[in-house]
Amino acid sequence: MGNIVEIRDLRKSYKDGFEALKGVTLDIREGEILALLGPNGAGKTTLISTVCGITTATSGSVTVGGHDIGRDYRAARSMIGLVPQEINLEPFERVRNTVKFSRGLFGKSRDDAAIEKVLKQLSLWDKRDNQIRELSGGMKRRVLIAKALSHDPRVLFLDEPTAGVDVELRKDMWEVVAGLKAAGVTIILTTHYIEEAEAIADRVGVIAKGELMLVEDKDKLMARMGQKELQVQLTERIDAIPESLRSDRLRLSEDGAALIYAYDTRADRTGITKLLSDVADAGLVLRDVVTRQSSLEEIFVNLVKNGDGKEDAA
Numbered sequence: 001m002g003n004i005v006e007i008r009d010l011r012k013s014y015k016d017g018f019e020a021l022k023g024v025t026l027d028i029r030e031g032e033i034l035a036l037l038g039p040n041g042a043g044k045t046t047l048i049s050t051v052c053g054i055t056t057a058t059s060g061s062v063t064v065g066g067h068d069i070g071r072d073y074r075a076a077r078s079m080i081g082l083v084p085q086e087i088n089l090e091p092f093e094r095v096r097n098t099v100k101f102s103r104g105l106f107g108k109s110r111d112d113a114a115i116e117k118v119l120k121q122l123s124l125w126d127k128r129d130n131q132i133r134e135l136s137g138g139m140k141r142r143v144l145i146a147k148a149l150s151h152d153p154r155v156l157f158l159d160e161p162t163a164g165v166d167v168e169l170r171k172d173m174w175e176v177v178a179g180l181k182a183a184g185v186t187i188i189l190t191t192h193y194i195e196e197a198e199a200i201a202d203r204v205g206v207i208a209k210g211e212l213m214l215v216e217d218k219d220k221l222m223a224r225m226g227q228k229e230l231q232v233q234l235t236e237r238i239d240a241i242p243e244s245l246r247s248d249r250l251r252l253s254e255d256g257a258a259l260i261y262a263y264d265t266r267a268d269r270t271g272i273t274k275l276l277s278d279v280a281d282a283g284l285v286l287r288d289v290v291t292r293q294s295s296l297e298e299i300f301v302n303l304v305k306n307g308d309g310k311e312d313a314a
């Protein structure tokens, strides 16, 4: 699969001198769902706006389908749909007209069949003649997506599609996104919610303080999350792990007071029962047993920490 968007060393300093993007390089693969996770003020919206050509980069480059967003703005922009964070719809306008109008803005000829397709895709066809003000919050969000899709873009950017919405509506949105992917649209979404990235993304990027800290296949991240540790705390410290217990998965804590066993929660056999009986056979006495899991949350929190150890407000 080729790259549909290529971002190279993208930097953005605002007028007041604030550097919101500090050299972001990222390839977006055609057909994927990429979730960009990051705390408030990380630079997610700035990144999306710059990639879409709404904000001008200070330096670096962006191409969409091979078109440079600066030099070849119209061609690049026509391939992009952008769903903003805020609901900015005209309350008295009707659903179908709202979407039709957006298509016109891209200089595309009138195409009632295309508008019908988009409205059906987003389960808005029954509401086509309703005014925007007559829709529920979830439907209004879907109208925003329909508007962004009205000119048949190949890439859709969703800026926090589920910020502040309830669980039900969030799941509804995830289904919409999955449906769009199935229809061949490449999707980039920003989110604060780790579970959102887990639920729908193919790849996850973590952005903090204007830098892309990590981009990785979600499954690989999940595999890391599947790792758990069992701490077998001992009544007496030991200097070394007894010969009979040695394994790649077992190590001794620094103070010698606990054995630390790594296992995969999703494996058929974790080996815990055997470990505990082997520990007893080796003559060691347990004081307590504790488990801990490295989660995407933990990976995320560690990544967005400042170099000086302070934590960003999430």
Ligand SMILES: Nc1ncnc2c1ncn2[C@@H]1O[C@H](COP(=O)(O)OP(=O)(O)OP(=O)(O)O)[C@@H](O)[C@H]1O
Pocket (backbone or CB within 6 Å): 014, 015, 016, 018, 020, 038, 039, 040, 041, 042, 043, 044, 045, 046, 047
């Ligand atoms: N027009 C502007 N002028 C100056 N600074 C700005 C401007 N727009 C954004 N910033 C700053 O750039 C940084 C990144 O903002 P941005 O909106 O991209 O973050 P974000 O990751 O989308 O945050 P959120 O999750 O809160 O939406 C913030 O510190 C913000 O204050």
